[in-house]
Amino acid sequence: MPGPLFLYAICGSLRKASSNRALLEALHDLAPPEVTIEICDLLGDLPIFNPDREARDMPASALALAAKIRAADGLIISSPEYAHGVPGGLKNALDWLVSRDEIPHKPVMLVHASHRGDFALDALTEVLKTMSVRLVEETSFRINLLGKTPEQRQAILADPEIRAILVENLQRFVQAITWIETAR
Numbered sequence: 001m002p003g004p005l006f007l008y009a010i011c012g013s014l015r016k017a018s019s020n021r022a023l024l025e026a027l028h029d030l031a032p033p034e035v036t037i038e039i040c041d042l043l044g045d046l047p048i049f050n051p052d053r054e055a056r057d058m059p060a061s062a063l064a065l066a067a068k069i070r071a072a073d074g075l076i077i078s079s080p081e082y083a084h085g086v087p088g089g090l091k092n093a094l095d096w097l098v099s100r101d102e103i104p105h106k107p108v109m110l111v112h113a114s115h116r117g118d119f120a121l122d123a124l125t126e127v128l129k130t131m132s133v134r135l136v137e138e139t140s141f142r143i144n145l146l147g148k149t150p151e152q153r154q155a156i157l158a159d160p161e162i163r164a165i166l167v168e169n170l171q172r173f174v175q176a177i178t179w180i181e182t183a184r
């Protein structure tokens with residue numbers, strides 16, 4: 001049984017009714033008691049990244065994001081695809097972190113709420129690898145919530161087979177983090 005773990009979940013969509021956020025909320029609700037998942041609400045507060053501000057004038061929201069990532073044992077990222085790319089808000093958040101020491105070697109689980117979006121997933125994978133995260137690829141999965149109403153989504157996420165996918169991948173991610181932390 002692993003000790004308490006803190007996972008920080010980042011959604012690439014700022015939409016209130018985001019399906020990617022719904023997927024992260026489902027993971028949050030299914031987490032075992034020793035695992036806390038907090039969903040990031042900072043992406044919409046971040047100014048556009050400016051390297052001039054990194055050294056002495058980091059915005060408070062970027063510092064708050066960096067602090068959450070430092071405190072996290074792992075990150076869960078779920079993002080839509082916009083125009084065959086990574087949404088600007090998510091890329092902007094990653095840009096604020098790119099020269100800092102919070103993100104390298106951080107275990108990351110990449111999930112996705114659509115059967116489409118491979119351009120964004122490939123681009124995000126490349127960005128994350130370039131930032132030296134520890135992408136735990138065997139825990140990546142997608143659940144197709146694209147175009148579903150909130151009621152349909154709820155039904156999909158409550159389906160026992162889908163819940164099993166979420167629980168199994170979360171368990172695998174927790175196990176991977178435990179191995180990584182033990183090996184350190």
Ligand SMILES: Cc1cc2nc3c(=O)[nH]c(=O)nc-3n(C[C@H](O)[C@H](O)[C@H](O)COP(=O)(O)O)c2cc1C
Nearest residue numbers: 013015018019020021080081082083084114116117
């Ligand atoms: C501006 C914009 C651009 C989009 N571009 C793409 C795209 O290139 N490929 C795709 O598969 N879906 C695209 N979509 C659809 C979204 O990726 C899809 O609706 C996604 O499920 C939305 O995620 P969310 O529910 O978490 O906000 C786009 C949506 C928007 C708003």
